Amino acid sequence: xxxxxxxxxxxxxxxxxxxxxxxxxxxxxxxxxxxxxxxxxxxxxxxxxxxxxxxxxxxxxxxxxxxxxxxxxxxxxxxxxxxxxxxxxxxxxxxxxxxxxxxxxxxxxxxxxxxxxxxxxxxxxxxxxxxxxxxxxxxxxxxxxxxxxxxxxxxxxxxxxxxxxxxxxxxxxxxxxxxxxxxxxxxxxxxxxxxxxxxxxxxxxxxxxxxxxxxxxxxxxxxxxxxxxxxxxxxxxxxxxxxxxxxxxxxxxxxxxxxxxxxxxxxxxxxxxxxxxxxxxxxxxxxxxxxxxxxxxxxxxxxxxxxxxxxxxxxxxxxxxxxxxxxxxxxxxxxxxxxxxxxxxxxxxxxxxxxxxxxxxxxxxxxxxxxxxxxxxxxxxxxxxxxxxxxxxxxxxxxxxxxxxxxxxxxxx
Amino acid sequence: xxxxxxxxxxxxxxxxxxxxxxxxxxxxxxxxxxxxxxxxxxxxxxxxxxxxxxxxxxxxxxxxxxxxxxxxxxxxxxxxxxxxxxxxxxxxxxxxxxxxxxxxxxxxxxxxxxxxxxxxxxxxxxxxxxxxxxxxxxxxxxxxxxxxxxxxxxxxxxxxxxxxxxxxxxxxxxxxxxxxxxxxxxxxxxxxxxxxxxxxxxxxxxxxxxxxxxxxxxxxxxxxxxxxxxxxxxxxxxxxxxxxxxxxxxxxxxxxxxxxxxxxxxxxxxxxxxxxxxxxxxxxxxxxxxxxxxxxxxxxxxxxxxxxxxxxxxxxxxxxxxxxxxxxxxxxxxxxxxxxxxxxxxxxxxxxxxxxxxxxxxxxxxxxxxxxxxxxxxxxxxxxxxxxxxxxxxxxxxxxxxxxxxxxxxxxx
Numbered sequence: 001x002x003x004x005x006x007x008x009x010x011x012x013x014x015x016x017x018x019x020x021x022x023x024x025x026x027x028x029x030x031x032x033x034x035x036x037x038x039x040x041x042x043x044x045x046x047x048x049x050x051x052x053x054x055x056x057x058x059x060x061x062x063x064x065x066x067x068x069x070x071x072x073x074x075x076x077x078x079x080x081x082x083x084x085x086x087x088x089x090x091x092x093x094x095x096x097x098x099x100x101x102x103x104x105x106x107x108x109x110x111x112x113x114x115x116x117x118x119x120x121x122x123x124x125x126x127x128x129x130x131x132x133x134x135x136x137x138x139x140x141x142x143x144x145x146x147x148x149x150x151x152x153x154x155x156x157x158x159x160x161x162x163x164x165x166x167x168x169x170x171x172x173x174x175x176x177x178x179x180x181x182x183x184x185x186x187x188x189x190x191x192x193x194x195x196x197x198x199x200x201x202x203x204x205x206x207x208x209x210x211x212x213x214x215x216x217x218x219x220x221x222x223x224x225x226x227x228x229x230x231x232x233x234x235x236x237x238x239x240x241x242x243x244x245x246x247x248x249x250x251x252x253x254x255x256x257x258x259x260x261x262x263x264x265x266x267x268x269x270x271x272x273x274x275x276x277x278x279x280x281x282x283x284x285x286x287x288x289x290x291x292x293x294x295x296x297x298x299x300x301x302x303x304x305x306x307x308x309x310x311x312x313x314x315x316x317x318x319x320x321x322x323x324x325x326x327x328x329x330x331x332x333x334x335x336x337x338x339x340x341x342x343x344x345x346x347x348x349x350x351x352x353x354x355x356x357x358x359x360x361x362x363x364x365x366x367x368x369x370x371x372x373x374x375x376x377x378x379x380x381x382x383x384x385x386x387x388x389x390x391x392x393x394x395x396x397x398x399x400x401x402x403x404x405x406x407x408x409x410x411x412x413x
Numbered sequence: 414x415x416x417x418x419x420x421x422x423x424x425x426x427x428x429x430x431x432x433x434x435x436x437x438x439x440x441x442x443x444x445x446x447x448x449x450x451x452x453x454x455x456x457x458x459x460x461x462x463x464x465x466x467x468x469x470x471x472x473x474x475x476x477x478x479x480x481x482x483x484x485x486x487x488x489x490x491x492x493x494x495x496x497x498x499x500x501x502x503x504x505x506x507x508x509x510x511x512x513x514x515x516x517x518x519x520x521x522x523x524x525x526x527x528x529x530x531x532x533x534x535x536x537x538x539x540x541x542x543x544x545x546x547x548x549x550x551x552x553x554x555x556x557x558x559x560x561x562x563x564x565x566x567x568x569x570x571x572x573x574x575x576x577x578x579x580x581x582x583x584x585x586x587x588x589x590x591x592x593x594x595x596x597x598x599x600x601x602x603x604x605x606x607x608x609x610x611x612x613x614x615x616x617x618x619x620x621x622x623x624x625x626x627x628x629x630x631x632x633x634x635x636x637x638x639x640x641x642x643x644x645x646x647x648x649x650x651x652x653x654x655x656x657x658x659x660x661x662x663x664x665x666x667x668x669x670x671x672x673x674x675x676x677x678x679x680x681x682x683x684x685x686x687x688x689x690x691x692x693x694x695x696x697x698x699x700x701x702x703x704x705x706x707x708x709x710x711x712x713x714x715x716x717x718x719x720x721x722x723x724x725x726x727x728x729x730x731x732x733x734x735x736x737x738x739x740x741x742x743x744x745x746x747x748x749x750x751x752x753x754x755x756x757x758x759x760x761x762x763x764x765x766x767x768x769x770x771x772x773x774x775x776x777x778x779x780x781x782x783x784x785x786x787x788x789x790x791x792x793x794x795x796x797x798x799x800x801x802x803x804x805x806x807x808x809x810x811x812x813x814x815x816x817x818x819x820x821x822x823x824x825x826x
Contacts, residue, residue, distance in 0.1 A: 038736050046522070
């Protein structure tokens, strides 16, 4: 019989159990950090009205959105990011305590070109504070990013900070007309991937004058944090962000809505580019039709983080399965005792799988455990039953010992 | 300014932070049980090809599915349950170790009539084993249900079991033609909500003869578990399911694909009907176009469980926020010391929110903490700084003490 009918949808992917152990561990550690800093979890629906989704972005984004009519004839769409739903929540619940510090870890959907290795469903992990203009809340976002990277095991990274206000002041000084500022910013943003000459050429191609470009780069080089950014940096240091925080006047971030400090973190090794990015966006909520609240926050690229940890085997001790031990069935005669043994192991909170068939060859059961990456296998045959012992096999070292149940429990734990 | 633009989509809902503390705790406890029994997590995409989704259900279900064309012209849809994706996974990965024991906690979408208080996006939580015909795996599903209900704090519940084979044998004995069996089963399934007389009338209306109906109820009354179900029950008992397991020949379950044992659990108090349901479905995967593997499993109604726990305040000690303490800012002069204090509390893993503004009235800050349900508030004024003490306020008891940081830490913990 043909199985061709059942295909995974193009651009989408499953997370089989061996991927879930990493994802769950990453999420658990990140949640721990977010909550330690006083952020609380929010979840919003997958679908929103189209008019809510389309408020923020231009045509480019609209092309990537999954938009359709529901059964009631409503124009709906699958969420494209977590910022628009946050604005909608701020609007729907005027009674929310302000400042509202939330984190959100949920999938979003974009009909991206899959040639680039991008998936059309991916998890965003956002941490934002709305309702405060204090540099303190920007500093906290930076501290959260720093501690998140540390708890994930990254050591060689930089958190780059800059401010849109610093960039705007430079533009003004370089006599660039206001309506061209964003165009210039989008080119400056490429300085981490392209050479200065390439970016200069791009600006010339965009009809910036040679003088403007020369001034721009000169002022970028000598730029300093403004007052607000300096306060943010000082407070972040006070919160414990010391060695990895750098001011980088070339950091620009592409999105048009940032208004103050902007942040981005890059891991030096491996070369995967930025893994977090964010900044202050004081006007966005109002623009979207939500209450006029200042806001700041960051995104952490959850799928990217998981992929990197997996590809580079950064967590060599993390098992590919949540199962700790397989209790095998030696023969139909010992089946009942193996069931009892599984019960005992579960009672002491050892994740235990019991092989369900009573007449499978032991070799087949061992292969099954090996394939799944289960670290321990227990064998309980007539000999062991007589001696009130069990055989404990460690599939990593291939060692096997005859021991008591009590001892096996402490070895497995 | 009008906020009318930003509405939550009809039939959908947000989970604000105060709902998330319950949800996260429920999911954490359930995961713990599933993994203890050797089930591993699987996640599948929200979207599937329509031909995959439409394989299992009739027109009734199709009407409730969110189906549309994607940007590439593909006919796609949002997943309607977690069973079809499981079949697709079994088909997509022939290399999966068998038996494959997986749990899956993800949203599904159904354009239900919202008048009934149903949401169009809700979480399903499924636990299934595919690839084994052993009654052992059915018994494990029952044990997982039992332990799940216990760890959630339910005490007064029943796990009802029956078998489609038992029901089929009754039909045969009652001389009901095979093509009417499912019709009869769908009526029997209503016996927990309707009286016997009502169900008898329904069967007569469905053109069953008076003699068939009489025989049917007589045989239902005297029915006993068949061999397979008895083995399942005995093994479940061996796994520790003792007092809440009952054989109930009236349990029928509506879905047409069950083949052997069927299970359902009902909480006696409050009257919310069944909160888990499942059974063996040995032919379904093959029917869907997946490999021909036997299977058994259960669904746990996650949203319903959360709603009940919340409505009945079953977990009175669970905080409505993950934040443990708010460090207030007494005045701009003490701001810096409050920041340091927040850092210290976070270092010892106390979830700490720092009020971000340095000139808000203390009263306002206390109201904020109270509104969010934060249990502790710390005040650090010039007096306390001089004495190297802090004020610790317990918002539940309204008690306030002056104490050292070390003592405050141990009190909060």
